[in-house]
Amino acid sequence: MNTRQVRDVVILGSTGSIGTQALEVVGARPGLFRVVGLSAGGSNISLLARQVLDFGPAVVGVAQATAVQDLQLALYAEVSRRGWNRGEVKLPKILAGPTASDELAAYGCDIVLNAITGAAGLTATLATLAQGTTLALANKESLVIGGRLVTSAAGDGQIVAVDSEHSAIAQCLRGGRAEEVDRLIVTASGGPFRGMTREQMAGATPEQALAHPTWNMGRVITTNSATLVNKGLEVLEAHLLYGIDLDRVDVVVHPQSMIHSMVQFVDGSTLAQCSPPDMRLPIALALGWPERLPGSARAVDWTKASSWTFEPLDDEAFPAVGLIRRAGKLGGTAPAVVNAANEECVDAFHDRRIGFNAITDIAAAVLSEHTAEHTAEHPGEHTSDQGPAGISAGNVRSTLVSDDDLTLDAVLTADRWARQRAVQLIAGQQE
The missing domain is CATH 1.10.1740.10 (RNA polymerase sigma factor, region 2, helix turn helix motif)
Known part of the structure; x- marks a missing residue:
């Protein structure tokens, strides 16, 4: 990307897990990306203030209108902590309220990374697509619940997947023509309760549900990974993103989380994308798409012995995938x-x-x-x-x-x- 212009980026949900890692990716490449807008729910104002001063966005949004004064005070406190003079700091324009992220999504930029959690991200997704801006989509719920509203609003190639599974599929799809694709195989770690029956999970505690064996994510996504609701959403997302019938999107349990998903072709070949679990890789690929950014994450160490295993999904213990597949068909x-x-x-x-x-x-x-x-x-x-x-x-x-x-x-x-x-x-x- 050295020959390309700097890409202006807006990050929605900047204080969450994906948002903070996206800022790590951007911060390591100041010659490639410039942050022009940030938004957050407002529950971690001190972190948002640090992000604002680190990256200097022109506009900041907070979903909680009451958090505006808190953000202003946090900015001044952070300026003082850093030993800066207030006169040297250009404070951003602050948007407040439930439509703040929607307004930011329509802001002039090259890429909007939607990392808002849950259904709340739908209107921001639609606002981004209406603007014609490239959408790096980490908010799978907006595509899942928006369905045809979102796919019909998107131009060709306008949505770039951030989820590791869908990023993997996009990479594997480069290996063949659309008519050569037989099936998509979405991998699942199995979560913290892999191998347990529903009866054994009946007394599971929130603390146990949040103890994911592979990924460090927010509360909702981690819990959804424990129930496998997240995997059901990913099946539906793969169907909508890549135009593959739901009956041709499979799930396989892969506890090591080294293979992030696969594409099976009509001749019997299967292409898999593998890397150690690190969300910075698919984030960097989405921001730089279609080019890869060197040094985004460490590669597999092939000099060390390792075993990768695969198991069928236990639909009786984890009915969520079938439930969401049914919803998708409806x-x-x-x-x-x-x-x-x-x-x-x-x-x-x-x-x-x-x-x-x-x-x-x-x-x-x-x-x-x-x-x-x-x-x-x-x-x-x-x-x-x-x-x-x-x-x-x-x-x-x-x-x-x-x-x-x-x-x-x-x-x-x-x-x-x-x-x-x-x-x-x-x-x-x-x-």
């Missing part, structure tokens, strides 16, 4: 519903209001309720659905909006309904 608002319910359940699990297995049980019950009109005599009315753990859906009206009729308002409405319904079912678990 399409429309179904993925948004199961994702929203899961996010509420993850919070409830960490608050110790529900057990570990109830996360996917409640998400499944909410999805079944939302899609019940497909089998009910009177569409939209359903009174006696049972989730996988016998969770009653109750008397409600639910409406699945199809892909053909999908709108942003429909997605957001389904998201809100699913959260409310999940909260009700969570409360029922406590009675």
Whole structure:
């Protein structure tokens, strides 16, 4: 990339795991990238202040409007700590409120890295695509719940994957033409509960769920990796990103996390991308795409003996992949519903209001309720659905909006309904 102009980068979710590692990648290459905008939720203002002074963005966004004064005070405190004079520091423009990241996404730049956690990243993804800017996508939820809204808004090659699995697939796809692809194989570490039965996981604690054997991630993604919800989302993301039918996207458990995913071709060949687990590699590749950045991460040491193993996914112990695959086949608002319910359940699990297995049980019950009109005599009315753990859906009206009729308002409405319904079912678990 030495012959290319400096790329202006906006990082959304800069204080999270992906955001901080992205800034490491950018900071090590000042001749290649320039940070022009940062956004964060507002829960770690001191870190955001340090990032602002380290990288000098022109604009900063905070989702919590009440955090603006805190950020200003933190900036002045950090300036003093560094021994700088206030007059020498040019403070950035501060955007505040729930649309701050959306506004930043529409800011003039070359790349927007969307590392916001959860469904909250959807509108920023759409704003980036509308601007015509390259989207380095770490927020898989926005693609999963947005579905056709996102894929139809994206230009050819406008979305570049940041997830290690989808980055691996993109690299392997370079090895053949689209018509030569047979299957995509997404690898999974298996998480902290690999090899356990559902009965054994019933008493799992939040601390155990966060003890991921390979990756150091945020609370939501790490918990989703323990339930394998994250892997289900990745299956759906691979389908949407690369146009491969869901039935041709497989999951295999690979505990060592050295092979990040594979592509199987029609002649029986399989290409795999391997490297030690380090998110800086796919982040650097996404920011530099289609070129590789030298020294992004260490390579495999082939002089040392090692064993890499593969196991089939235990769908009975981990039903989340099948659940999300079902939502993906239903399409429309179904993925948004199961994702929203899961996010509420993850919070409830960490608050110790529900057990570990109830996360996917409640998400499944909410999805079944939302899609019940497909089998009910009177569409939209359903009174006696049972989730996988016998969770009653109750008397409600639910409406699945199809892909053909999908709108942003429909997605957001389904998201809100699913959260409310999940909260009700969570409360029922406590009675």
